[in-house]
Amino acid sequence: MIAEPEIHGIASSVWGDMLGLPLEAGAPAVAPECICARVGISGAFSGTVTVELAVPLARRVAAALFAMSEDEVSDSEVSDAVGEVVNILGGNLKAMLPGPSALSLPTVGPVATVAFGRLQVRAGMSCDLQPVWISLFEAADAGSAS
Amino acid sequence: MKILIVDDSKAMRSIVLRTFRQAGLEGHTFVEASNGKEALDVIRSSSPDLVLADWNMPEMNGITLLETLRAEGNATRLGFITSESAAETKDHALKSGALFLLTKPFTVDTFKAVVAGHLA
Numbered sequence: 001m002i003a004e005p006e007i008h009g010i011a012s013s014v015w016g017d018m019l020g021l022p023l024e025a026g027a028p029a030v031a032p033e034c035i036c037a038r039v040g041i042s043g044a045f046s047g048t049v050t051v052e053l054a055v056p057l058a059r060r061v062a063a064a065l066f067a068m069s070e071d072e073v074s075d076s077e078v079s080d081a082v083g084e085v086v087n088i089l090g091g092n093l094k095a096m097l098p099g100p101s102a103l104s105l106p107t108v109g110p111v112a113t114v115a116f117g118r119l120q121v122r123a124g125m126s127c128d129l130q131p132v133w134i135s136l137f138e139a140a141d142a143g144s145a146s
Numbered sequence: 147m148k149i150l151i152v153d154d155s156k157a158m159r160s161i162v163l164r165t166f167r168q169a170g171l172e173g174h175t176f177v178e179a180s181n182g183k184e185a186l187d188v189i190r191s192s193s194p195d196l197v198l199a200d201w202n203m204p205e206m207n208g209i210t211l212l213e214t215l216r217a218e219g220n221a222t223r224l225g226f227i228t229s230e231s232a233a234e235t236k237d238h239a240l241k242s243g244a245l246f247l248l249t250k251p252f253t254v255d256t257f258k259a260v261v262a263g264h265l266a
Binding site (some may be wrong): 012013017018062065066067075077080081083084087088089090092095099100101103104106 | 253
């Protein structure tokens, strides 16, 4: 089973190699407005990977990916960037789970108020004192036939 | 060389272009497409020398793009730059005729090590 340090390791590579931003383990004790990007996995393992980012941090992530200032990035560019982040995280996590399986296209929106299945692991991190939450859910009906 | 970058994420296409510059791999012309179907049209009409394609995209994914090209006898060179890193995915890509599969995230050094040898 995937654990928090493994998620932190993948996320640190994304933040460091592609965004050039710091990422520390452990989320700060704040609860700002967040946006949520998610990607589905279907196959030998079925579930959902989600990334929740504080809204200002999502804008900063987009600015880093597009090499623009935070004031310049549009809302669609923020969605594109955060969607790409969860796509990368999902692809790397999928490789650590039972396969074969397929990755869906990412979707981005408000933080969901319903669960995506059984929570397997939820890793909290911090980027310049703003929270990053990455979660892996297993589909609720997974394994029911076995 | 004329290089076609295929990714549904504008951010990712921007990163690939920037990484070419950061790696010192300059002197090429670039065209972009946001899915495999668009890419197929570009390849048929303008014959790029190299295609760098994502795997998961709407309309037509990257592996279908590659298999469609090969099925019609088109030998355009293609490498994948994707978040997919599972062994079976890489195996599928290479058996279908891909040059390489570079997994995101990547560093400038990794990008250069994988891509530079295919720019001649």
